[in-house]
Amino acid sequence: MSELKELIQNKYNNEAFDGNGSLQSLSQKGMQLFNEQGIPTVKHEEWKYTRIANVLNKDFSYAVNATAVTKADVDAVRLPGNEAANELVFINGIYHAELSSVRSSADELVILPLSEAAKGEYKSVVDANLGHSATYHPDGINAMNNAFAYQGLFIAVKKNKAVEHPLYCYYINDARSSSVLSQPRTLIHVGVNAEVFLVEEEITIGSSDSFTNRVSEIVVEENANVHIYKIQNEDSHSSCVKTTHVRQVGVSKVNSVTLTLNGGTIRNNLNFILEAPGCESHMYGLYCVKGETHVDNHTIVDNVMPNSFSNELYKGIIDENATGVFNGKIFVRQDAQKTNAYQSNKNVLLSDTANVNTKPQLEIFADDVKCSHGCTVGRLDEEALFYLRARGVGEKAAKALLLHAFAGEILDKIELEPIRKYADAIIAERLGFEF
């Protein structure tokens, strides 16, 4: 681990960010906290089931400017529907304008380096929101990203605009010559009455290890509508910690769907901070994993103001030696009366070496609330299986049919058709579903 610490410290000292204001102080605080905390061990309650130190115990390079990635490389990984999308390409954590294509006009969508946004018209937005996730994740991992947040990207969706072209974000790691560490950082501001679709995918090119430590902070203003879709389908040598921190500062609606199909160690932090009365949030997740994949979904719904509604459904299909971890926290603050918060986690284990650790958690300080959580771990319903077998469906096909239906509940929540079809095709193939 000392190598990683050294790597981060050297980079920090060599680059010496010479700005000032919120970026500078966040960077300093991040570095300080990282030095103090280091990489969390399993003794850290938030990292109890995920040995992140084992993932980071490798010889990474942290070279953000290595851009051997060509347009052809990007073409090979584009998601379906890209012809009608704004495509933002990040290489080793850094946004590359020349590889990206922005179709929306500048009066809809603004894309700026964070360091510039922190000076101009968006200064107040950056000052108020950048680094807000640190209060919820006071650990070395988040701090490590904060230390280099000045290399991040700022995206603004202008008010009263529904962005027609969805935003496809490709986070590409170039691991062809050496193991790579990348730390993408974004701050997204969605203005009043605006609507936007975000699709995010991590891609590693090459066969060396990669580790992505991404932090995305999203600020949602009044009456805005945001859809966040994440697809995680990488090789087993690619690991990541992804923090998506959503602040709903006005009455707004946010949908999130996280699909995890393959990878090394994957940790998703998804936070919803409901800061205005009457917010609505939906969080859906599907992890369909096998091999040695370790997927860990940590979610937080923090109800600060009254009359909010949140609904969370995470489903897991775990096969072979894979591990699924779920920790869902719902906080209801004292002022957040009349909150309705629901949470559910359902897991199907397909092998005796598969593992599930789940911890749904409610912390409630207001009395006039309706909150519930439930979680299940089990096999496929024997009776449903029998029903299908009795009607002449083979065992394998029957299982695939049931599992596909199990997954379908989540896939149906994706409102972008090309993405839903794409995800469905991968899941169907994985499950051997041929109807």
Added chain:
Amino acid sequence: MSEMLNTLEQTALSEYKYGWVTNIEADEAPPGLNEDIIRFISAKKNEPEWMLEWRLKAFRHWLKMEVPRWPNVKYPDVDFQAIKYYSAPKQKKEISSLDEVDPELRATFEKLGISLDEQKRLTGVAVDAVIDSVSVATTFKTQLAEMGIIFCSMSEAIKEHPELVKKWLGSVVPVTDNFYSALNSAVFSDGSFCYIPKGVRCPMELSTYFRINAAGTGQFERTLIVAEEGAYVSYLEGCTAPQRDENQLHAAVVEIVALDNAEVKYSTVQNWYPGDKEGKGGIYNFVTKRGICAGVNSKISWTQVETGSAVTWKYPSVILKGDNSVGEFYSVAVTNNHQQADTGTKMLHIGKNTRSRIVSKGISAGFSQNSYRGLVNVGKNATNARNFSQCDSLLLGDKCGAHTFPYIEVKNSTAQVEHEATTSKIGEDQIFYCNQRGLDTETAVALIINGFAKEVMNQLPMEFAIEAQKLLAISLEGSVG
């Protein structure tokens, strides 16, 4: 219901009912903890050498341990050097009959409603009364002895049945298990020992009443229950404590062993002094309770009604080692004023076809914080393990909190684990419905709470169920309105 109403009325203005101090000349150790104190306790109790070694081993390990900080409770640090670790009512000779028991002590029990005389036979309860750490008298012992059942104080067991104690003590909760169990192992002054031989069904409910009495004394009880093959026993534990200003520490350890086809049912009503309305005083209740279903088809069931104590930190657990064994946990935890409770259970599925069931009902009122913390672990070889957990929380008032921390770890694909939890307040429509039918609001709330807790109350033995219902009402007195 009418019984409950009366109780509510009676206690409307009353302070903590069991707040009085019995004046018995205590024979106690000076405050502080070191190896000498442990030697003192051991010598005082005429313990054999191996017992002293066992205590010292625990103490030496304890010195290396840290106070656990993970429970969701806040309290000032306990000064372990300010506590008196031994306090025994003075006693001139061995007691063989009830008549020889100190009359003042007997009056104490009368006040609590435990009469040590033969009237108890009518209720079918054998009482091993514990006052400040030393067992004073045991009734029904002769009758039980005829069946081969051993039910005596721990110190007696150490003297008379050393082979049993040596074999089982610390087998479920090792001396190194956790901070407070290690402390208990080092300094426990007394407790109950219960041994049910092969094939015997204990004909009556066995019961221990705990009392914390002298100011500044810690209470370190040690209970060990062993049910041999095919045996059955139902064990009751109930507590009340006098009013104190300073916080008192209670760190008990209960161990249960159930062998093939054995069944142990352990019920607790805990009503220690919870502190006053400002959160001053009250008992710290840091208890380790664990049972092992060591044999096939064995069953251990924990039922608890927790209404007292300023801070509670307690997780009665079951290790389901034997195939087809069953673990159960039923709990009602009530917190009011400034009480804090972090309680729950652990179900560790190791054997095949093991089943567990968890029903936890938390009620918080006033400024209290009530947490459920539980673990369901299904090991690799626990084929067809089955668990169902239900945790419901009821909030009375907007200054209190209800929290749920369930951990579920599954390593076997044939396992079926379900967990559900809800948090809500009493619906206005429910109250309205009751009001409409002529029940005032307070009665309506009592009625609804009673229904809320019923699933757990039904698990209690008859003698306890009535007391527990009264306790529920008393504990929540004044929190509604």
